[in-house]
Amino acid sequence: MNAIDRARTAYSSSATPLRMPRTTEYDAFARITHRLKDAAENGEASFPNLVDALYANRQLWTLLAVDVANEENLLPQSLRAQIFYLAEFTALHSGKVMDRTAKADVLVEINMSMMRGLRDAEARK
Secondary structure, three states: OOHHHHHHHHOOOOOOOOOOHHHHHHHHHHHHHHHHHHHHHOOHHHHHHHHHHHHHHHHHHHHHHHHHHOOOOOOOHHHHHHHHHHHHHHHHHHHHHHOOOOOOHHHHHHHHHHHHHHHHHHHHO
């Protein structure tokens, strides 16, 4: 097999499965939640890792907030409002975790709830 054949095989549609948006969101939540949980469980020595995970989590929630704030978003208004509220809560609580006045557990729980919702929504399709 020459290089051109290998390139065709590597980039063929069967080699790269199509991912649904909810699956992509689920995977992002899973990766970040795993990082948050590991860093939170490993104590003070992993505080820099916790800060990095908190930053990634805030980025994810900021993206979600921007998305649900868009008037063209097709989610029901009540769900959009709940997601926006959770994004605000996540930002505020992350600051408290970085100030060492709160734990990251609630952020992990929120993310896990989102993952369950995404998984259930995908299963209903």
